[in-house]
Amino acid sequence: MESLLGYMLYVMSLLTAGGIYALLALGLNAQWGFAGLFNVGIAGFVAIGAYTYALLTTAVSPLHLGGFELPLIAGMIAAMITSGLVAAIIGVICIRLRSDYLAIATIGIAEIIKLVLKNETEITNGPRGINKIPRVWEHFSEERFYSSWPLSWISDVPGWEAFFAALPRWWWQPFFALTILLCVYVVYLLLERARKSPWGRMMTAIRENEHAARAAGKDVTGRRIEAFILGAVIMGFAGALLSMHLRLIDPTNTFDPAKMTFLVWVMLIVGGSGNNKGAILGGFLIWTLWSASELLINGTINLITTYIETADVGILRTRAGFLRMLLIGLVLQVILQRNPQGILPESRPAATGNTSHKAGVKGD
Amino acid sequence: MSGPILEIDGIHAGYGETEILHDINIHVDPNEIVAVIGPNGAGKSTAIKSVLGLLNIRSGAIRLNGEEITNTPPDQVVTRGISYVPQTQNVFVNLSVQENLEMGAWTRPDGMAERLEEMYALFPDLRAKSRQAAGSLSGGQRQMVAMAKALMVDAKVLLLDEPTAGLSPKYRGEIFQTIRNIKNSGVPILIVEQNAKQALGTADRGYVLVDGANRHTGTGEELLADRDIARMFLGGRE
Amino acid sequence: MWMDFGFEFVNFYLVPGLVLGCIYALGAVGITLTFGILRFANFAHGELMMTGTYLAWTFGAVVLATTGVVLHPLITAIPAMAGAVVLALLIDRYFYKPFRDAPTIMVVIASFGMMLIVRSAVQVIWGPNQIAFVRGIDKPNAAVREFTQSIDMMLLIPNKHFWIIGGTIVIVLLLHYLLEHTRIGKAMRAVSDSPDLARVTGINVEVVVRATWIVGGMSAVMAGVFLAMDTQTLETTMGFRMLLPMFAAAILGGIGRPFGAVFGGLVIGLAEELVAYPWIGTEPLISPGYKTGVAFAIMVVMLIVRPSGIFKGRTF
Incomplete structure (x- = not known):
């Protein structure tokens, strides 16, 4: 029974982290898959979202700016906005x-x-990072949330204390995982809608033949900037969710640019760039492989150390x-x-990618 | 020596999926200038590029002195003795005139000094500018550099893609004079031109391409005299 | 006057800035050559440099362990260059060449992947921890100190800095000779100028590509060894940290312009050190924590104002 619960919780955490990565892959798909924009600064946009959310929603702390104790949803929206703003500046x-x-700029x-x-230690607590970031659902069991509106309407403090004490420690996990999956689904629906809209069709036209699109008077650069911002907004949102998932974020380990950015790229390319379903599939698949390989490696190391006792x-x-x-x-x-x-x-007739610039040497 | 130097024999070719050339036949005999003319988009330049191995030939053959060279990569085509001057961007703008010529001789680096001397004799204007960056020269001078660069190897045949496009009438005349000089030095020339009148006037024989296929063939004078062709190209120009 | 102002400025800002600039310059040469000739931003360049430096250290360590002889880092750099060139050629053959005729961005993705692969491989082999590259403190050169002190302009320059600056000058002169006076060097410039034309001129572009990796790989290793001589440590992140300043230097000097890259490297290196000088008041102008941001700022300004760089390189 215990082990079954353990497996269940493992699956939950896989779905949670996998879902967050699926969101990142969806964001990247909006940039790369739709518009052919090469972003290798994904970790940066995620970090902006995560820190914005963390600073706005954490309890007041002497270690960093704020926290401002804003509602969680406000933190998430702000995360999207800041990330989008930075993307707008780079895009322009x-x-x-x-x-x-x-690529170099990102x-x-x-x-x-x-x-x-x-x-900026005053604001972000520097390399030590920000702790106790409120996580959706679980945050209800923190005193500052259940002692205030709207939970305070339903019951008083001792009532809530008794209620949460009666729940198992992991009660929030399924809810959190489901929330993330729901977010993935909603973002997927929105992106699919964007892809099939006139805007999305124009993006396809631009990628198929940039010159023709320009000649037809399309604002190619403007459309691309829009796609770049759209992707960054999704990444900022995923950053907010990631900071919830981790509860402790710091600049170097959490947002290792190479590792995080690279994983998202692998996810999108393996899943299928240009295809939103592919991005989601890639996110979950690669994340599962990534964390399963950790178990496999630990198992192998245990095996090695039982036979070779000198191994470190x-x-x-x-x-x-x-x-x-x-x-x-x-x-x-x-x-x-x-x-x-x-x-x-990708389900569209023409070839993938931006064909206007060739690396090789072909006649014009 | 009998038979053509260069022979484009019934080729079908194009980029990727699209076929641009449908059954093109062109040949160049020793000691002649052959002009290929036709309206925009007729596949004139594409025909030249197919010789260079720059596009995919699906059927038909290209032969140099009877040897098949169909779909040979460009650097090897040049090594075999076909020199080519593209229409635009035909000099290395950041290299000096002399360095451009040296690059032209990449496939035959021996005897560089004499070759350079020959080229300066053929294109006297270039001697004084040998140390200047090719990008700093005028359009006509660049065309001279491009042709000299192509002649640095012992070319068996020289391919020129619209050598007078965008040049002033004075330079056009000079270029055609140079083309005759090159022929007299023993190198046959295949030239693609928009400027049909002057090209046919210089050429021994000519081909008219329309929509990627052969339309007319004849000597320069015959084609110049042809009413159809006159209506198509000659009337509107100049 | 000298002790009030010049001493601190020259010894603690200007000379270190020049040294850093030399290192960036040599790194940026490889970036600009591959960008100009192969037409893509090679994200794995920093890792090539890092790997070469690890090879140099390993060679030195092996020689020390077997014979007890301590080799100068510049000597260990020679076999390391050979190793790095082989690595670069193998990467090109198996990971970049398949994309020669594909859209450029494919090879950029491949190089981004190579960045991770090479770094991970180094971390698997040598471990992630810092390694001491050269032990002991390199004291300022005594002769220079005494002489400059006698004319009231005391310079405290350790020998390693003379090696780095002098070595860079020699390498840049060699590079100049290669590019201006040798057949393959001129062909490299020609391909950088126009690969299409180079091909129809009969230049064997693959040979030029190989020469590019050889030159780029060698100069990258020299940059890495100089960097390790300066900091006296080896880290697996050194390549990645160098990447941005090297790109900035290449863009500043103009893509495809090796001497532009040298100039750009010097400017970026000097700028990074000089911004920490207390130009106004007594505090550093910009906190040393943001030093690495300077390269990025310069690059962004260049991209806005003049993307072709100071020496009018290519823009794509």
Whole structure:
């Protein structure tokens, strides 16, 4: 019974984190899949969302600015807005240039965001990060929430204390997981709608033939900036959810630019860029593989250490973690070369990607 | 020596899925200038590029001195003795004139000094500018550099893609004079031109392409005299 | 005058800035060459540099362990360059070449993936922790100190800085000779100018591509070894930290312009150090914590004002 509960909770956490990554992949799909924009600063946008949410919703703390104790939903909305604003600024500067420049600029902005989060100790508590970030559902069991409106209408403080004491410790987990899945579904519906709208069809037209779209008087740059902002808003939102999931965020470990950004890219490309279902599939699939491989690695290390007693578990464990990264990198390369459309290819007639710039040497 | 130097034999070719050339036949014999003319989008430049291996030839063959070179990559085509001057961006703008010529001789680096000397004799204007960046020259001078660069190898045949496009009448005359000089030095030339009158006037033979297919063939004078062609190209121009 | 103002400025800001600038310059040369000739931003360049530096250290450590001889880092750099060049050529062959005719962005994604793969591989082999590259404190060169002190302009420059600056000058001169006076160097410039034209001119572009990886890989290793000589430590993140300043230097100098990249590297290195100088009052102008942000700021300004760079390189 205990172990069954353990498995259930493991599945819950897989769905939670997988769902957050699926949202990130959806956000990236809006940028890359719809508009062919190469964003490698995903971790930066996630960090903006996460910190905005954290600062606005946490309880007052001497360690960092605020917290402002705002309603959770206000924190989430603000997370989307700030992330979108930063994207707008980068977009206006870089989107008219070729994709490589956007890639460099986004990797740069992710670094700058990290620097600000690390250095502005007064606001962000620097490298030590922000703790006790309220998590949807679970937050009801914190005193500052049940002692205030609207919960205070239903019962008084001792009543709520007794109620939450009676629940199992994990009571919020299924609710939280379901909320995330619901968010994924809603974002999916909205993106599908955007994709099929005149706006989405124009994006497709732009990618198929940028010159023709420009010649037809379409504001190609404007549309691209919109897609970039749309994706960043989704990433900011996912950042807010991620900060809830983790409850403790810090600039370096939580938002490791390489790891997080890279995982999301692998997810989208494996799942199928341009296809929202593919983005979601990739998110859950790669996240499951990623965390399952951790179990596998731990199992293997235990096995090794039982036979070779001299082996250093600590070293084995850290090295194995890097090996995992290496392998997922190779997975990306293989998919990129063998099956660049991913598992669920984009459903539109023409070829993928931006065909206006060729790396090779062909006649014009 | 009998038979054509270069032979484009019934090729069908295009980029990716789309076919642009439908059964094109062109040949160049020793010691002649051959002009290919036709309206915009007729596939004239594409026909030249197919020789270079720049697009996918589905059927038909390209032969150089009887040897098949269909779909050979460009650098090897050049090594075999076909020199090509593209219509635009035909010089390395950041390299000096002399460096451009040296690059032209990439496939045959021996005897560089004599070759450079030959080219400066053929294009005297370039000698004084040999150290200048090619990008700083005028359009006509660039065309000269491009042609000299193409002649740095022992070309068996020279392909010119609209060498006079965008040039002033003075330079146009000069370019056509140079083309005759090159022919007299023993290199046959295949030239694609918008400027049909002057091209046919210079050429020994000509081809008219329309919609990616052969329409007329004949000597320069025959084609110049043809009413159809006159109506199509010559009337409206100049 | 000198002790009030110049001493601190020159010894603690200007010279370190020049040293950092040299390192960035050599790194940016490889970035700008691959960007110009292969037409893509190679995100794995920093990792190539990092791997080369680890190879140099390993070679030195092996020689020390087997023979007891302590090699100068510049000597260990020679086999490391060979190793890094082989690595670069293998990466190109198996991970970049398949995308030569594909849209550029595919190879950019591949290089982004290579960044992670190479770094992870180094972390698997050498572990993630810092390694001491050179032990001991490198004291300021005594002769220079005494001489400059005698003319009241005391300079405290450790020998390693002379090696770095002098080495960079030699490498840049060699590069100049290569690009201006050798056949392959001119061909590299030609391909950078126009790959289409290079191909129909008969230049074997694949040979030029290989030469590019060789030159880029070698200069990357030199940049890495110089950096490790300066900081005296090795870290697996050193490549990634260098990436942004190197891109900034390449863009500042103009893509495809190796000497522009050298200039850009010097500017970025100097700027990063000089912004921490107390130009106004006694506090650093910009907190040293934001030093690495300077490169980004310069790059963004360049992208807005003049994306082709100071020396008018390519824009895409």
